[in-house]
Amino acid sequence: MDGLMSSGAYADTWWWPFLMILVAGWLATDVWRWLGVFAGGRLREDGELLIWVRCVATALVAGLISKLILFPQGILAETPMWLRLAATVFGFTAFLISRQRVVVGVLVAEAFLLVGWTALDLF
Amino acid sequence: MSSPNGASEKQSEQSEAISSRKWFARGARAAISIPAFILTAAFVGYAGLARETGLTLLETLAMTGFIWALPSVVVLTGALSSGMGIVPAGIAVALASVRLMPMTMALMPIIKVQGKTKNWQLLIASHFVAVTAWVYAMKHLPELPREARLPFFVGFGSSISTFVFVLTGIAYLLVERLPDVVAGALFLLTPVYFLCSLWGAARLNADKAAMVAGLVLGPVFFISLPGLDLLWTGLMGGTLAYLATRIWRRGLS
Structure with a gap:
């Protein structure tokens, strides 16, 4: 059963990471895209079903967004949650005010984060 | 093919091939955009993470090219470094990638020419479905003529992924360890960018x-x-x- 539940004896071979990338990475990701092609082929562009599918896709991506902000990975996890939230809110507001220019939103959020982070480090 | 229309059919096929190529090129040109730079910056941040985790250059590039969805790439990186087997790692990655199915489904009626587009063409195009290209496609493809949408999308998706692939490799080689502040800023880039562009789309x-x-x-x-x-x-x-x-x-x- 080596390899199935844990990398076990294969961990040190050169090919093991690539087998993982092909099976647990490529196949596990692209299978959803392929299923989407077949399931989406029957949808009508103006149908109610498509509106629902779009809602599900949009809510999924939105869920991912708030996860990345509230429970980030890596070094960003060390910043306080309120700072990340405030930076995002400021950025999004700037995006709306600037007639929906994505660059403005991103730059304002980043500037807020960097200024806040430096200020917290100083005190 | 002895129909009297043979000649004109051939001609229209030919002009169609030319215009497909033209739309592919336009898609590739449209890819030189703010979203592409933001995505590249996010993958540069990932290259730093991959190197810290102990992945080789070749492994990092294989992940970028084959998976092409940043959250799933991050999940598999964690799985590789913790010695997980193929089954639990595959399940973890599959769960992180479920969103790609409804996203692809929603794109199909926009991109497809009824009765003409082949399934294999759609299967190839679907590999480029990831948040950046999807958001762009949902917003801009409906403005294009129907025949133009698939080649435009493939041109857009393939040139963004090539660009990101190359820069991820360069970043892996050049940047040994990103300064904390830079790494943190790169990690915030993705969600804020997703938030604004999803609202825009x-x-x-x-x-x-x-x-x-x-x-x-x-x-x-x-x-x-x-x-x-x-x-x-x-x-x-x-x-x-x-x-x-x-x-x-x-x-x-």
């Missing part, structure tokens, strides 16, 4: 309602149902948003 009230529902439910399900959280967020949030806006649109019929 929302065409209906239902889309916006779904976005708000997803933002709120995401953390709730992450705490209560970790692992399956994104799936539940999508199904519950999306259905609630759909029903609420449907009642608002046409009453309780």
Whole structure:
């Protein structure tokens, strides 16, 4: 059963990471895209079903967004949650005010984060 | 093919091939854009993470090219470094990638020419479905003539992924360790960029309602149902948003 539940004896071979990338990475990701092609082929562009599918896709991506902000990975996890939230809110507001220019939103959020982070480090 | 229209058919096929190529090139040109730079910056941040985790250059590039969806790439990196087997790692990655199915489904009726587009063409194009290209496609493809949409999307997607692939490799080689502040800033880039562009791509009230529902439910399900959280967020949030806006649109019929 080596390899199935844990990398076990294969961990040190050169090919093991690539087998993982092909099976647990490529196949596990692209299978959803392929299923989407077949399931989406029957949808009508103006149908109610498509509106629902779009809602599900949009809510999924939105869920991912708030996860990345509230429970980030890596070094960003060390910043306080309120700072990340405030930076995002400021950025999004700037995006709306600037007639929906994505660059403005991103730059304002980043500037807020960097200024806040430096200020917290100083005190 | 002895029909009297043979000649003109051939001609129209030829002009179509030329225009497909033209739309592919236009898509590739449209890819030189702010979203592409933001995505590249996010992958540069990932290259730093991969190197710290102990992945080789070749492994990092294989992940970028084969998986092409940053959250799933990050999940598999964690799985590789912790010595997981193929089964649990595959399940973890599959759960992180479920969103690609409804995203691809929603794109199909826009990109497809009924009775003409082949399934293999769509299967190839679907590899480029990831948040950046999807958001762009949902917003801009409906403005293009129907025949132009598939070649434009493939041109857009393939040139962004090539660009990101090359720069991820360069970043891996050049940057030994990113300064903390830079790494943190790169990690915030992705969600803020997704947030703004997803709002920009929302065409209906239902889309916006779904976005708000997803933002709120995401953390709730992450705490209560970790692992399956994104799936539940999508199904519950999306259905609630759909029903609420449907009642608002046409009453309780």
